[in-house]
Amino acid sequence: MSTYDDPWYAIGNQLLTLSGYALVMAFFLKVPERVSKLVFLIGFALLAQSILTDLTSGVSQAARGAGFAENPNSAALRLSLLNIVCLFFLQQKRSVIIFIAINFVFVFLTLSRSGIIMFALSTFLIVAVKFGGITRLSKLPVFFVRSLPVAAMLTAFFFLIIPYLTSYFPSFESRGAAQRISQITGQSSLIDDQDVGDQGRVAIAEKYFGLILERPFGYGTGMSMNREFYYKATHNMYLRVGIDYGIFGLIILITIILAGVYRSVRFNDVYGLSFYMTMLIACFFTNTLFENRTFVFCWAYIDAIALKQLLQQRKIKAYDSEPIEALA
Incomplete structure (x- = not known):
């Protein structure tokens, strides 16, 4: 049994994730906002630099x-x-537009279909509230309908421009990028043979879903990572939790996500809503979400903001409820 197959490794890994979340959240509750801002901007710069290095060096072209x-x-x-x-x-609107444009370039360079979907969703939600005059998140569906013409024009422009990348940038020719670009731009099916083949994500999902139905209370901690149990990873957080912890684990995971969405809508927190909607989608495409340190840092910060706002609101309510004589 390898290290990754050991259930104690899986338990320890989850405990480290929870401990890291708690410590990072405590850190963000204590430090000034400028320190938090510096942490995440440096993180973004390092990730962008890594992608550019891979773009120019091509070390992983064969992989x-x-x-x-x-x-x-x-x-x-x-x-x-x-x-x-x-x-x-x-x-400031200009800063937001520039950052979104730069970030989109790097997201597109990954050619990740799920990544582009998550980026587009979170960007739409935040921009709608920041600059779309949305005062309540419950009005977002109306804003979405009103934004469809503009979204259609931007999408059409995107579809027209992107295919030229394979002609003018040689780096896109050596990794099957042309096929992925055609998928993203709608020129070919979004799901290809690699997705539905014997080793594709669809086949893997069907296999693991069948295993969950056979034992709905789970197979035990770490079994989803055991290649002797099944030779392919789940590539899906819901399936991983279902294999390890059964339906009760799935209920807990889904409850965490839906509770976050509910709290965000109730308190009009568009950043929390964007985060938990991204989490909802990401769980379909990765089985290592809780091992992702960027996810842990962002989760801790989003919840730290929510906690600060909740404490501030309670403090204001407590102040307003005091008798006039006590305030004098």
Whole structure:
């Protein structure tokens, strides 16, 4: 049994994640906002530099079919999460537009389909509230309908421009990037043979889903990472939790996400909503979400902001409820 197959490794890893979340959250509750801002901007700069290095050096060309970064899907997820937190710090419209444009370039360089979806969703939600005149998150569906013409024009422009990358940038020709670009721009099916083949994500999901149905209370901690149990990883956080912890683990995971969405809508927290919606989608495409340190840092910061706002609101309510004589 390898280290990754050991259930004690899995338990220890989860405990480290929870401990890291608590410590990072305590850190962000104590430090000034400028320190938090510096932490995430440096993180974004390092990730962007890593993608550019891979773009120019091509070290992993033989290992990846498309996209840049050692793990393009992981890089795109990290960029999408950092997008949410960094947009919290930026207030001026020009700064927001410039940052979104730069971040989109790096997300696109990963050629991650799920990453582009997560980035687009979080960006839409935050921009709608920041500059769209949305005062309540419940009005977002109306804003979405009104924004469809503009979104259609931007999408059409994107589809027209992107295919030229393979003609003018040789780096995109050596990784199967042309096929991935055609998928992203709608020129070919978004799901290819690699997704539905014997070793594709669809086949893997069907296999693991069947295993969950056979033993709905789970197979034990770490079994989803055991290659003797099944030779392919789940590539899906819901399936991983279902294999390890059964339906009760799945209920806990889904409850955490839906509780975050509910709290965000209730308190009109667009950054929390963007984060938990990204988490909801990411769980379909990765089985190592809680091992992703960028995710832990962003999660801790988003919850730290929510906690600060909650404490501030309670303090204001307590102040307002005091008798006039006590305030005099």
